[in-house]
Amino acid sequence: xxxxxxxxxxxxxxxxxxxxxxxxxxxxxxxxxxxxxxxxxxxxxxxxxxxxxxxxxxxxxxxxxxxxxxxxxxxxxxxxxxxxxxxxxxxxxxxxxxxxxxxxxxxxxxxxxx
Amino acid sequence: xxxxxxxxxxxxxxxxxxxxxxxxxxxxxxxxxxxxxxxxxxxxxxxxxxxxxxxxxxxxxxxxxxxxxxxxxxxxxxxxxxxxxxxxxxxxxxxxxxxxxxxxxxxxxxxxx
Numbered sequence: 001x002x003x004x005x006x007x008x009x010x011x012x013x014x015x016x017x018x019x020x021x022x023x024x025x026x027x028x029x030x031x032x033x034x035x036x037x038x039x040x041x042x043x044x045x046x047x048x049x050x051x052x053x054x055x056x057x058x059x060x061x062x063x064x065x066x067x068x069x070x071x072x073x074x075x076x077x078x079x080x081x082x083x084x085x086x087x088x089x090x091x092x093x094x095x096x097x098x099x100x101x102x103x104x105x106x107x108x109x110x111x112x113x114x
Numbered sequence: 115x116x117x118x119x120x121x122x123x124x125x126x127x128x129x130x131x132x133x134x135x136x137x138x139x140x141x142x143x144x145x146x147x148x149x150x151x152x153x154x155x156x157x158x159x160x161x162x163x164x165x166x167x168x169x170x171x172x173x174x175x176x177x178x179x180x181x182x183x184x185x186x187x188x189x190x191x192x193x194x195x196x197x198x199x200x201x202x203x204x205x206x207x208x209x210x211x212x213x214x215x216x217x218x219x220x221x222x223x224x225x226x227x
Contacts, residue, residue: 004157031213042203042217043158056214090157097213100146100165105157 004106012112021109023074023091031097032074035090050097081113117141120218133191137204144206149189151200194225
């Protein structure tokens with residue numbers, strides 16, 4: 001059982017839709033992450049939140065908008081996405097963003113843009 | 115610029131034998147290294163990690179070796195079991211004060227009965 005829960009597991013949306021991905025953890029972790037993984041490629045970091053504040057944005061297009069409403073929740077708001085944004089979106093968490101502690105991943109949301 | 119490389123896309127090993135997965139990196143400032151296992155339709159699962167101040171870390175059947183002079187790390191699994199069949203990613207933490215992980219391309223390990 002993964003301790004990082006992502007919903008929905010699958011999402012199909014048109015290029016004009018607005019949708020949100022949700023990530024939740026109850027391990028008391030204070031750092032949370034969004035990654036994007038294309039088929040047969042490694043995960044690529046998108047955003048890092050530390051103590052509910054955005055600390056890293058890896059030059060992600062503004063059609064992706066992260067939000068961390070509290071220490072347990074992380075959202076990724078999607079708007080006007082392109083077909084090339086179809087991918088597996090992974091959320092991860094770790095106790096903090098500076099010590100030698102591993103990140104724990106959810107099972108991801110598989111996103112398809114029509 | 116691929117800072118973390120896994121040069122073997124796939125590896126096939128007999129059940130009960132040792133599996134050795136390799137990873138090379140280019141940035142000598144990386145200070146923390148991890149191995150993750152990934153099954154289809156699941157997220158990566160953390161296996162084992164090593165700090166740059168160590169050269170070996172063991173956890174049950176899994177041992178990670180770090181050779182800083184060669185910028186090389188390896189994961190040894192012994193004995194290999196059919197449930198070990200998965201894609202294995204090595205990852206390194208970028209030295210920027212935050213947990214920015216850089217992943218290798220992955221190696222698909224198949225354990226044959």
